Amino acid sequence: MKNKQMKxxxxxxxxxxxxxxxxxxxxxxTIGMIESGNFNPSINLCIxxxxxxxxxxxxxxWRVE
Numbered sequence: 001m002k003n004k005q006m007k008x009x010x011x012x013x014x015x016x017x018x019x020x021x022x023x024x025x026x027x028x029x030t031i032g033m034i035e036s037g038n039f040n041p042s043i044n045l046c047i048x049x050x051x052x053x054x055x056x057x058x059x060x061x062w063r064v065e
Contacts, residue, residue: 002037006060009053010035024048 010020010031017031024031024045033039034049041049046061053060 003035003060005055006049006053007035009055009060013053015053020049020052023052 010017015023016028017035018028021028021031025048026045030039030041030045034041041061046057050057050060
């Protein structure tokens with residue numbers, strides 16, 4: 001499943017995939033694969049992305065319905 005929330009948050013922070021990747025210590029390809037739904041990140045990576053984008057895990061990764 002595509003991670004549209006993460007992509008939107010990244011764009012709202014005016015960050016490219018490469019810039020976000022640098023902030024969290026992964027490659028641009030990893031960020032692209034997470035956004036496209038082709039990679040399931042570790043909880044530590046999820047937390048790092050949330051901190052970089054000033055979002056919660058619920059905001060970006062967990063479906064709360």
